[in-house]
Amino acid sequence: MQVQVISSANEISASQMVNKTVIVIDVLRTISTIITALAAGAASVTPVETVMEARSLQRAGDLLCGERFCRKITGFDLGNSPFEYEALTVDSRRILLTTTNGTRALLKAMRADYVLAGALLNAGSCARLAHDLRRDVILLCAGAHDQFAAEDGLCAGLMIDRLQSLRQAPVELDDFGLAMLGFYRNNEHSIESAVASSLTGKKLIKLGYKKDVELCTKIDHFNMVPRLNGDSLLLAGGTS
Numbered sequence: 001m002q003v004q005v006i007s008s009a010n011e012i013s014a015s016q017m018v019n020k021t022v023i024v025i026d027v028l029r030t031i032s033t034i035i036t037a038l039a040a041g042a043a044s045v046t047p048v049e050t051v052m053e054a055r056s057l058q059r060a061g062d063l064l065c066g067e068r069f070c071r072k073i074t075g076f077d078l079g080n081s082p083f084e085y086e087a088l089t090v091d092s093r094r095i096l097l098t099t100t101n102g103t104r105a106l107l108k109a110m111r112a113d114y115v116l117a118g119a120l121l122n123a124g125s126c127a128r129l130a131h132d133l134r135r136d137v138i139l140l141c142a143g144a145h146d147q148f149a150a151e152d153g154l155c156a157g158l159m160i161d162r163l164q165s166l167r168q169a170p171v172e173l174d175d176f177g178l179a180m181l182g183f184y185r186n187n188e189h190s191i192e193s194a195v196a197s198s199l200t201g202k203k204l205i206k207l208g209y210k211k212d213v214e215l216c217t218k219i220d221h222f223n224m225v226p227r228l229n230g231d232s233l234l235l236a237g238g239t240s
């Protein structure tokens with residue numbers, strides 16, 4: 001199995017995705033929020049590029065969700081904090097979600113054979129499902145504002161570590177993947193502080209989202225994987 005790591009959403013091209021499984025990684029916070037929402041019973045999550053598009057797609061019962069500048073969008077039901085996605089609020093609802101980086105990365109990955117949503121919260125399950133799908137893998141770090149984000153790189157390194165332990169044959173890594181594996185192994189006993197020291201981690205903490213950062217660093221908190229089906233993410237695997 002070949003595994004390639006791409007440093008930010010704008011670095012991927014459609015031709016790279018042919019016959020591949022793409023795992024879209026956005027630890028802070030989009031993918032962590034999507035995993036939490038589906039685990040809490042949301043029917044599906046549809047990633048949407050713009051605020052206007054989200055509004056135009058809304059049908060009765062749908063929740064309009066997302067952030068700009070890390071804050072809930074005016075008039076929307078929920079923002080981008082996993083804590084907002086409680087069972088009472090999201091149960092059986094379709095979620096239309098637009099965020100700065102994470103939903104854009106998901107939309108960019110749509111040409112792949114399989115698109116999975118991965119974060120620290122479900123890293124082990126995500127690696128296992130990717131292994132079972134028997135395709136070469138791209139780990140697409142969503143990044144922040146078209147730049148590499150350290151927390152996504154750490155998560156990519158963790159998934160490579162997990163993929164390697166699942167396989168008899170070695171995982172063939174590109175150089176960036178090799179670097180991310182080393183980055184993860186150097187920080188594996190201090191993931192929470194490494195994420196809290198990242199640019200986005202520091203920004204979110206400054207804005208009052210320290211608990212979000214702490215929650216998003218819980219490795220393997222869930223054993224299920226959001227998987228793209230048409231234009232929406234649905235659950236694959238167990239529930240918690």
Ligand SMILES: O=C(O)[C@H](CS(=O)(=O)O)OP(=O)(O)O
Pocket residue numbers: 026028029030031067069070071080099100101102103142143144145200203204
């Ligand atoms: O809301 C978030 O956590 C981030 C904000 S930022 O653009 O990275 O500063 O957005 P996301 O799309 O979840 O990376």
